[in-house]
Amino acid sequence: xxxxxxxxxxxxxxxxxxxxxxxAANTIEVLKIKSELKDLKVLDFGCGTGxxxxxxLDYASTLMGIDTSEGxxxxxxxxxxxxxxxxxxxxxxxLEKENLDERFDLVVSSMTFHHLNNPREMIKKIKAMLxxxxxxxxxxxxxxxxxxxxDNEGMGVKHFGFSKEELSSxxxxxxxxxxxxxxxxxxKNERSYGQxxxxxxxx
Numbered sequence: 001x002x003x004x005x006x007x008x009x010x011x012x013x014x015x016x017x018x019x020x021x022x023x024a025a026n027t028i029e030v031l032k033i034k035s036e037l038k039d040l041k042v043l044d045f046g047c048g049t050g051x052x053x054x055x056x057l058d059y060a061s062t063l064m065g066i067d068t069s070e071g072x073x074x075x076x077x078x079x080x081x082x083x084x085x086x087x088x089x090x091x092x093x094x095l096e097k098e099n100l101d102e103r104f105d106l107v108v109s110s111m112t113f114h115h116l117n118n119p120r121e122m123i124k125k126i127k128a129m130l131x132x133x134x135x136x137x138x139x140x141x142x143x144x145x146x147x148x149x150x151d152n153e154g155m156g157v158k159h160f161g162f163s164k165e166e167l168s169s170x171x172x173x174x175x176x177x178x179x180x181x182x183x184x185x186x187x188k189n190e191r192s193y194g195q196x197x198x199x200x201x202x203x
Contacts, residue, residue: 039061043106047090076090107130127200139197179197182194
């Protein structure tokens, strides 16, 4: 995670802030269709500096951010230190190698899954962390050709996005309800890259 530790202090650029606000707003809109959002115990998986997950505070009784980058979590700490909210916490952990013995009503994640070694197994692990009416809302890149990132290896990219069919198969394997839609488009490299929202639900 050297790339993210090094980049942490310059991570929150105007473009990233705007993009994450758009992704979060669109995610919240979809989740409101599926269920009433209120007083949720929320986990932001791969929280980084909190650009995505902190948008869910209005619907959360507690929010925990977890990440593998100490540098990112330091910025997350600085950003949340003076917030008037009952319970915001953070944890340095690699969920692919470690377990988190807690239950959440909502697990959100944005632009994290393409960095995982085994995203399919992560769906199974997160399912076990959900409350009986829990949901996970995953935002990431639609399947692409590897041109989105300028340095895939240096930036820890393990997957060039995910297709709807692949995501649907993960839901089927875990007996989860599934909703998928493209919620944003990024224009770069003279082409368009879609960002999807996949909602996996126990109901």
